[in-house]
Amino acid sequence: MLERSVRRGSTGLIMRPQELLLLLMLRWAGAQMEDPAFPHLGDSSQPLLRACPWRCSCPRDDTVDCAGLGLSVFPDNITKAARHLSLQNNQLQELPYNELSRLSGLRTLDLHSNLISSEGLPDEAFESLTQLEHFYVAHNKLSVAPQFLPPSLRVADLAANEVVEIFPLTFGEKPELRSVYLHNNRLNNTGLPPTTFLGSEAITTLSLSSNQLSYLPPSLPSSLERLHLQNNLISKVPRGALSLQTRLRELYLQHNQLTDSGLDATTFSKLSSLEYLDLSHNQLTAVPEGLPGTLTILHLGRNCIQQVEAVRLHRARGLRYLLLQHNELGASALPAGTLRPLRALHTLHLYGNRLERVPPALPRHLKALVMPHNRVAVLGARDLVSARALAELNLAYNRLASARVHPGAFRRLRALRSLDLAGNQLSRLPEGLPPSLRSLKLQRNQLRALEPELLAGLNKLQELSLAHNRLRVGDIEPGTWHELQALQVLDLSHNELSFVPPDLPEALEELHLQANRISHVGPEAFLSTPHLRALFLRANRLHMTSIAAEAFLGLAHLRVVDTAENPEQVLVQLPPKNRGALTPKG
Incomplete structure (x- = not known):
């Protein structure tokens, strides 16, 4: 009976029960050998059963990730099929030649942040890595670069080591090489021979910043687009050093020791694609000659420039950002017409010079004029008339007094959104402020009065800073806040207010009243500001019961009340619905 119930095998023969049981067991074992859940079974050559080093992860057949495991020994059992090997953030000191050379199919080798010395990185091993494209060995202990890297290389990162010498075949004869990072090493010009990049004419990014180079290296690849040489010596x-780099778009030479004699009229003239040139933090006394017409950003801050000659800028007509902060520009440093050819100029930075007037004849499309910490004492009616497109004007920390600011100085700046006059000697608000203003900063002046007429029409103003002046509540005329319908942030800190000013703008969200003389906050103090979110009353003369219990009724959005540094800890009574979210300070 049992034999009748047994199904036929694939041969058509009747199988006995013992044979059937054996066949079923074999099929079950085979199924498990194909199941990744059973890696201990089956042929080790099966792709799904590849070996993965202990503690590492192998998310794909060609990827081995052993990063951040604190390894001090190169892991064994790495599959020869690996194409991407990650060993960064470990404590490896050396790589065994036999293990590394076996991985001939590697395309990415990441050794970033280990303790590998030059002695621990066998040159011979790279001869086997004929497909290597990405090599990362930054933040290690290399004293010299590998003598040979494979021709297949595309990206090489040796930054933040102690490299003093590069060899001809380290980066030479690499037709596919695109990016080389050698910053933060100890390279001088002797360790970087003229043949360093011979035969590698596809490099677009080269970083040699933070080394010990004393002059620009010769024989740089003509293919360069970005060259970082900042923080050197x-x-x-040298003449002709940049004559072939016609594709160069970004050149970083800041924080060096460049003088006028170290450059000539041809230094930059052949760079027909140059857009960004950073020469800040050097020892230049003049704007360099031969600037290309493609230049968009010129950074000359922190030099010793005393005068800007128009002829030095006449070719750079496409310049959009000119940065001249912290130089020695005096009263006659920018004669009329000097900047006029720069028709595309968007931003002019003149912070920290010795200028006594706003530069005359500013470019008509200028959007931002930034010149705090100068000696500007006069602002005439026509000083800004040519720059009607200004959106940002910063004249903070100059020597402007109200009597020497013409009533029409700002009147024609109909696009002005931000005006910073902090740190001057103004005793009253400027006249003729444009209705387009969003931000007005007048802190650290000598304001003694606020007149509504001078704020009339500023219905787009969102931020007003009047901190560190001499304002008293009686100096704020009725109706002062009436037209400031959009005002959200008002800073009246460090004045002489004895109570909260009445009739504050309805849109107000942030009110700074710290460091005044306020001793009492009445129940009607904030009736006009239902949208208030943050209130700062620190360092006043408040006592425990100085704030009326009803003061915060109706302030549904209030989240911060700062009453620290008063004579006593202040009792803040909040409406019940605010208590869960509000954070009283002090």
Whole structure:
């Protein structure tokens, strides 16, 4: 009976019960050998059963990730099929030649942030890595670069080591090489021979910043688009050193020792694609000659420039950002017409010079004029008339007094959104403020009065800073806040207010009243400001019961009340619905 119930096998023969049981067991074992859940079974050559080093992860057949495991020994059992090997953030000191050379199919080798010395990185191993494209060995202990890297290389990162020498075949003869990072090493010009990049004419990014180079290296690849040489000891750019780099778009030479004699009229003239040139933090006394017409950003801050000659800028007509902060520009440093050819100029930075007037004849499309910490004492009716497109004007920390600011100085700036006059000697608000203003900063002046007529029409103003003046509540005329319908932030800190000013703008969200003389806050103090979110009353003369219990009724959005540094800890009574979200300070 049992034999009749047994189904036929694939041969058509009748199978006995013992044979059937054996066949079923074999099929079950085979199924498990194909199941990734049973890696201990089956042929080790099966792709799904590849070996993965202990503690590492192998998310794909060609990827081995052993990063951040604190390894001090190169992991064994890495599959020869690996194409991407990650060993960064470990404590490896050396790589065994036999293990590394076996992985001939590697395309990415990441050794970033280990303790590998030059002695621990066998040159011979790279001869086997004929497909290597990305090599990362930054933040290690290399004293010299590998003598040979494979021709297949595309990206090489040796930054933040102690490299003093590069060899001809480290980066030479690499037709696919695109990016080389050598910043934060100890390279001088002797360790970087003229043949360093010979035969590698596809490099677009080269970083040699924070080394010990004394002059611009010769024989740089003509394919360069970005060249980083900042934080070196460069005092000279040899004639012709940049004559072939017609694709260069970004050149960083800041924080060097460049002088006028270290540059000449041809230094930059052949750079027909240059857009960004940073020469800040050097020792230049003049704007360099031969600036290309493609230049968009010119950074000359922190030099010793005393005068800007128009002829030095006449070719750079496409310049949009000119940064001249912290130089020695005096009263006659920018003669009329000097900047007029720069028709595309968007931003002019003149912070921290010795200028006594706003530069005359500013470019008509200028959007931002930033010149705090100068000696500007006069603002005439026509000083800004040519720059009617200004959106930002910063004249903070100059020597402007109200009597020497013409009533029409700002009147024609119909696009002005931000005006910073902090740190001057103004005793009253300027006249003729444009209705387009969003931000007005007048802190650290000598204001003694606020007149509604001078704020009339500023119905777009969102931020007003009047901190560190001499204002008293009686100096704020009735109706002062009436037209400031959009005002959200008002800073009246460090004045002489004895109570909260009445009739504050309805849109107000943030009110700074710290460091005044306020001793009492009445129940009607904030009736006009239902949208108030933050209130700062620190360092006043408040006592425990100085704030009326009804003061915060109706302030549904109030989240912060700062009453610290008063004579006594202040009792803040909040409406019940606010208590869960509000954070009283002090």
